[in-house]
Amino acid sequence: MKLKICKNDFSLQWNGTYNFALVDYPEINSWELEKIAKFVAYEKKYNRKTQIECENPVLQSLVCQYLDNSKVIYPFTPRDRKEARTFNVYGECVMSDYLSHTCTVETAKEILKSGKLLSATKAFGLAGKQLVNDKRNAAGDPADYFDYVMFEWSNTTSGYRLAMERLLERNPTEVDLEEAFIPGVSFHFRYETIVNQKGYVFDGYHAAKVKDEVLLDLSLCVCIIASQNKRNLKVLFQII
Structure with a gap:
């Protein structure tokens, strides 16, 4: 699965790509980082690797760093x-x-x-x-x-x-x-x-x-x- 962080009016998952729209692009909120982390964790549960894409390299690096340090537990219930x-x-x-x-x-x-x-x-x-x-x-x-x-x-x-x-x-x-x-x-x-x-x-x-x-x-x-x-x-x- 591919997760593409973008500026859009809505998020949509279609044909193997999750277009993940940020509310305040290129700024990313903490709850959006958690949401991405739980999506990645769910995909991993079903043996799918998530490819993170973003046109903004700084933002992409921030997300990847967050994922490297995140620990989420099944069933991935939102804390917020x-x-x-x-x-x-x-x-x-x-x-x-x-x-x-x-x-x-x-x-x-x-x-x-x-x-x-x-x-x-x-x-x-x-x-x-x-x-x-x-x-x-x-x-x-x-x-x-x-x-x-x-x-x-x-x-x-x-x-x-x-x-x-x-x-x-x-x-x-x-x-x-x-x-x-x-x-x-x-x-x-x-x-x-x-x-x-x-x-x-x-x-x-x-x-x-x-x-x-x-x-x-x-x-x-x-x-x-x-x-x-x-x-x-x-x-x-x-x-x-």
């Missing part, structure tokens, strides 16, 4: 929640008291029937290596990512974009995300609840993720369904 902050559509780095998992309406029906969120490997009964080559994996995520239930902050819309990507089985266009947008269903949990789940890990990219599954009856705060999906509302809530 700031480490898990992500960018919203306005280019603001945000966090919340709540985390969300967003999916298509059809997937939501299965979730409510089973009473739990499942990782892709559990939901499809396929190995991560098989799912890597699935056409829905537009971002080129590595095999281990499919072993986890992914969470983002509840005050961001990245989950809805991902749900559209899964629905369309390709990278959504601006038209797809605006006039042709089909909203998914989002499940919201308290941050502390997810962090304390068995199988939780912080990978330095997602706000949080949990291996295999998350039970709804013990931790779900709210499920949000768009009004335009009202035909499905009755069915979904009868299942609950």
